[in-house]
Amino acid sequence: MNKISVYVLAFCLSLGCTSVYSQNNNRRITTSNEQNSDVFYHTIERGQTVYAIATMYGVSVDDIYRMNPGSKEGIKAGAILKIPQKDAATVPAESLAGDYTYHTIQPKETLYSLSLKYTIPAESIIQANPGLSTSTFTIGKTIRIPATRIETLPTTEKKSVTKEIEYTIQKKETMYRICRKFNISSNELIKHNPALRNGVKAGMTIKIPVQAEETVVEVKKMPGEREVNALLSAPKDIKKVDRIKIALLLPFMTNEPVPSATTSRFVEYYEGLLLAVDSMRNMGCNIELSVYDTGNGVQKINEILKEDALQEANLIIGAVQNEQITPVANFAQKRNIKYVIPFTSKNDDVLSNASVFQINTPHSYLYSKAAQAGCDLFSDYNIILLDIKDKENKTDFIKAFKSEMKTRQMEYKELPFRPETFQTDIEQLLSTTKRNVIVPTSGSLDALNKFKSPLRMLAETKPEYGITLFGYPEWQTYTRECLEDFYALNTYIYSNFYADNLASNVQDFYTLYKTWYSKNLINTFPKYGILGFDTGMYFLGAIRKYGSNFENNLDKINYPSVQTGFNFHRVNNWGGFINTNLFIVHYKNDYTVTRTELK
Missing domain, CATH: 3.10.350.10 (LysM domain)
Structure with a gap:
């Protein structure tokens, strides 16, 4: 088969109880009498898009637009959308959404009352909503009600x-x-x-x-109200694992005569994961790693999923293409195996699959959190949005940033970039009573090169302006050309990954990697070798300490990452987890760099 001996591949690669009522606030969704069985209500959370909301409920974007006409112009966190119940007859059998009725929790409703309302065991409701607890059974939250009903015959x-x-x-x-x-x-x-x-x-x-x-x-006696409602707060035992079994699925393209640059990055990810496995073994962790070459398409994936190592795995990592990810996600869900998607941020399986952990943050969540962070950092600043027409314009981030400023009633100014008059134009907008922050609308190096020199000159000749620059994740790849400018402009960037090359843990990793593989990491961002190491250390450490059901203790897992931080957030009561960790990296005037992790 395609299984690769860990040691052979490593060698080859080295060469080249009380009634719990729904409580939240006084927000009114709809009363039970008002609620229509054909619709339910969704409260929009930060970072959600109409597309994501439609996907998680198995309806179309047009369905949402039709029932909520204003949503076509944009949606806002905290607002409520009317969602149609999908027609089970039109849902394909393989649909992620499955055959469920969706229910918006109303005031005074309990798990017991919903069990009676839908004539279904409370345990079945909890099973259909793995994220359900006293903290998530709240007014306005949506839960799934499975189709199976209580048997009425004695x-x-x-x-x-x-x-x-x-x-x-x-x-x-x-x-x-x-x-x-x-x-x-x-x-x-x-x-x-x-x-x-x-x-x-x-x-x-x-x-x-x-x-x-x-x-x-x-006639079987139904559990009492107190007993049923107590299920939401019942303690969950840790399912200890004596031997952690991992399956890594990556497109190594072993049939290709010469590995491509992309393939080399996946090899580096595997090498980083091997370092994590070795580190955890040195801590006494018993680990079995199986590695597979997925190639392109689904043919090899389908064969790999028949392997005993996959059937018995505690953790599956990898698969790159969406057509590969979905069958792996479905396989993991059926067998209650944790599945880590390390690379893509554009996969929908996480919206309806409780087994999925998506490391790469979807852009909508990233931009929403970055906009919050920007408003927190610069709430007392004079904010100037520098509009640079560019192929890499950050339209969605700027939109989220403006929306957040509007919500907070923060003022900002906008300046179209004109190279011949830029210095004069910007100086007219700068404040002498507040610090000033410039936020360009593009993250490209070309855009940065257009304004950084005149802006730096202004900052150095007129320090009273207190000029600061706020930018983007890709800026960390420009340090060879722009590092001095970043320091001079007191620059902040947001990013979901960052490795400070001067930090001791980063230096230690570089040394360890070179010792093992006699080569340096590929000079790309993020560095896949460190990503593989961070992923392995986080998840292996989580399973070792909190068992195969470690998701019940995510708030207790604090891994000091080398490059990629982890802060997993369940997307809804029945779905998987996305990584919402964000770093704010600050290039200070004193030529030091700090990385602040925002949970």
Whole structure:
């Protein structure tokens, strides 16, 4: 098959209980009488898009636009959307959304009341919503109600019962003969027939107790309200794993004569993961790693998923193309295996699959959090958006940033970039009573080169302006050309990955990698070798400490990352987890760099 011996590949690569009511705030969604069985209500969370919301409920974007006309112009966190219940007859069997009714939790509703309302066991509701707890069973939250209903027919059971039969005593019969005939003691016989105390007489009719099997009809008793509602706060045991089994699925393209640059990055990711495995083994962790070459398309994936190592895995990492990711995600969900998607941020499986952990943050969540961070950092600044028409314009981020400023009633200015008059134009907008921050609308190096020199000159000749620059993740790849400018302009960037080359843990990793593989990391961002190491250390450490169901203790996992931080957030009560970690990197005037992690 395609399974690659870990050691062979490593060698080759080295060469080249109380009633819990829904509580939240006084926000009113709709009353039970108002609620239409054909619709339910979704409260928009930060970072969500209409497309993502439609996908998680198995409806179309047009369905949402039709029921919420204003949503076509944009949606806002905290607003409420009306969502149509999907028609089960039109949902494909392989659909991620499945056959569910969606319910928006109303005031005073409990798990018990919903169990009665939908005639379904409370355990089935919890099973369909793995993220459901006292903290998520709140007014306005949506949950899935599975199609299976409580069986209304009574149950039947065969039981042994005692019955009495009548018997007429024959001539010459004695007490002894009757007892022997019916296998009963004389005391038991007299107990049922007190008249026998006066003697046995022919012609008497007596009662004989006999054992018989009888089908008993029994109606199963429903658990009580207190018992049902307590399920939301029931402690969840840690499922310890003695030997952690990992399956790594990457397109190594072993059939290609010369590996491409992309393939080399995946090899580097594997090498970084091997370093994490070795580190965890040195801590006493028992690990079995199986590695597979997925190639392109789904043919190899389908074969790999038949392997015993996949069936028995605690953790699956990898697959790159969406057509490969979906079958792996479905496989993991059916077997309750944790599945880590390390690279793409554009996969939808996480929206309806509780087994999925998506490391690369979807842009909508990233921009929303970065906009919040920018407003927190520069709430007292004079904010100037520098509009540079460029092929790499950050339209969605700027939109999110403007929306956040508007929500907070923060003022900002906009300046179209004109190279011949830029210095004069910008100076007219600068404040002398506040610090000033410049936010360009493009993240490209070409855009940065257009304004950084005149802006730096202004910052150095007129320090009273207190000029600061706020920019983008890709700026960390420009340090060879722009590092001095970043320092001079007191630059901040946001990013979901960052490795400070001067930090001791980064230096230690570079040394370890070169010792193992006799080469340096590929000079790209993010560095896949460190990504593989961080991923392995985080998830192996999580399983080692909190078992195969470590998702119940995510808030307790604090891994000091080398490059990629982890802060997983469940997308809804039934879906998987996306990584919402964000770094704010600050290039200071004193030529130092700090990395602040925002949870």
